Amino acid sequence: MAIKKALRIKKKIDFDKIFSARKSTANKKFVVYQLPSETTHFRAAISVSKKLGNAVTRNRVKRLVRHALMPLSNNLSTTDFVIVCRKGVESLSFDEVQKNLTHVLKVAKIYQKTET
Template identity: 45%
Template sequence: MKKEYRLQKNEEFQAVFREGRSVANRQFVVYTQKADQAHFRVGLSVSKKLGNAVERNRMKRLMRESLRLLEPNVAPHNYVIIARKPATSLTQDEVTESLKHAFKRAKVWKQRQVDRS
C-alpha cells in the first residue's frame, strides 16, 4: 500500500478514534473520519490476542489486498480498521466481502457505474 494511503502516526489514529464514528460486523470494527482529500487513508490494527506474528501479518496482508480491490468504491475518508478474532479464519474473498459489508454499514460505500460503451 502506498505511503499516501496509510495513517502512520499515533496522532492520526487518535484523531480518527476521537472525531470519527464506528461500525462493526463480526470480523472487523471500522472507524471513519471525514477528510478533504483525493483518496482514502487507512490504518490497520491487529491485536496480539489474534495470534502470533505470522498470523497477524497474514491478516494485515489480506486486509491490504481487500482494500486495494475495494478502493474505487470507498469514499475518500480516513479509516482505522480493527480485526476481530473471527477474521483470522477467513479467506481472501471472505475478508473482502466482510470489509465491503462494514463499509456499506458505515455508509461510505459508493457503487461505481460500469461503462459499457
C-alpha cells in the same frame, strides 16, 4: 501491489483524531472507525490485536485485509479510516475476508459502488 504510502495512516496523532471522533461501524469480523478527510483520497490503517495470534498470524491477517481493500479503492469515499480486526478473522479465507470487509465498508458508507 501494496497500498501507496499517501494512502496509509501511520502517525499516532492521526489515529487519535480518528478514534476521538467516535464514529464507528462494525460487523462480526471488523470494526471501522472513520473521520471525514480534507484530502482528495481515502487514507486507511489496519489494526490487528495480539489476541489474534503471533506475529506471523497478525501479518497474514493484515496482508489479507490489504489485498481485499485494493480492488475497492476506486470506490472509497475521501475518508480517513482504521480497520480493526476482531477475533475469528485469522481463520477466514480471502473471499470471506473480502465479503466481510466490503459489507462493513458499505454499512459505514465509505464504499460506494459506482454504476458503469
